[in-house]
Amino acid sequence: MTAPGSITYLPDCDNVTYEKPVTFVNITPWNDVHHTPGTHIVAFAAETITTFATGDIIGAFTQTGLCAGMVAFTENGAGLVLSGDDIHTTSTDGFVSDELISYGLFRPSTGETFDLKVDYDPNLDNSGLFHFNSMSAITNVKMSAISVSEIYEGSIHIYPNPSPGIFNIEGVAGKAEITIFNAFGEEVLYKDMASPGQVDLTGQPKGIYFIRITTEKGMHFEKLVVN
Structure with a gap:
């Protein structure tokens, strides 16, 4: 504040309840994502929604195979926050600038893993490369199955x-x-x-x-x- 003023507190503060934030549980074959300060946002346009099923998990990967962004798809869509490499740590924990972004999908209902080929909105960052503090939007997705994660083909x-x-x-x-x-x-x-x-x-x-x-x-x- 730059001038004298007052603060009004809400009544009955003792009755305010705290709701525990939702914690995402990694059920994929991929590594846990290390969240870093430098990010690149990737949104999925409405026209891509029919490609995915509720519960699908989308991952973004560096060229060394490190998962540096992960989100569960819901009926409301999905948006990925990609983590850049943190220069203050000794290990590589995200994308470096101008690194190519690869995408994958894990489907918990079947254990299948898919490779995703994407097209970008030309009105945003459409280079397909990671850039700090940038934003991209995916307008088209093509899926191809690449593996099944240790499926037990018994008589369950x-x-x-x-x-x-x-x-x-x-x-x-x-x-x-x-x-x-x-x-x-x-x-x-x-x-x-x-x-x-x-x-x-x-x-x-x-x-x-x-x-x-x-x-x-x-x-x-x-x-x-x-x-």
Whole structure:
């Protein structure tokens, strides 16, 4: 303030509640992103929305394969914040200036990984290179499957699906770790289980979830619908 004044506080401050911020859980085969001060924003235009499915996770990669930007796609779209290399650290933790940006997609419902080829909006930074404090918009995306992440091709059966919240799981050989994520990539349930078993999502909102079943033979991914 440059002149005398007063501050008015809201009444009943003791009743103000704090809501814990949403934490993104990395369920991809990629490294965790190290967030740095220098960034490049990449938006996905409305016309690209039909390319993706809710729950898809989009990553941006340096030319050495480091994931330096990651976001879960929702029905409202997605925007990537790419991290530049922090000169104050000894390791490379992001893009360097003028480095080519590569994109990939991980689909939790199937465990598939896709390579993304993109076109940029010519009215913004459309070089395809990382620039500090810059912004780009992607107007077109082409996907090509490149791998399946350790999928366990057993006889796992999850039913009923859709369900009001109770899902039965059969066909898991031995012990398994069960992890369930919502459409935003947030972990909502974790448990150890031996087949046959059951998971209970009756306390969760209706919508789409993804289950990851991890055994010594690999991983099984499947989409669950709570109706």
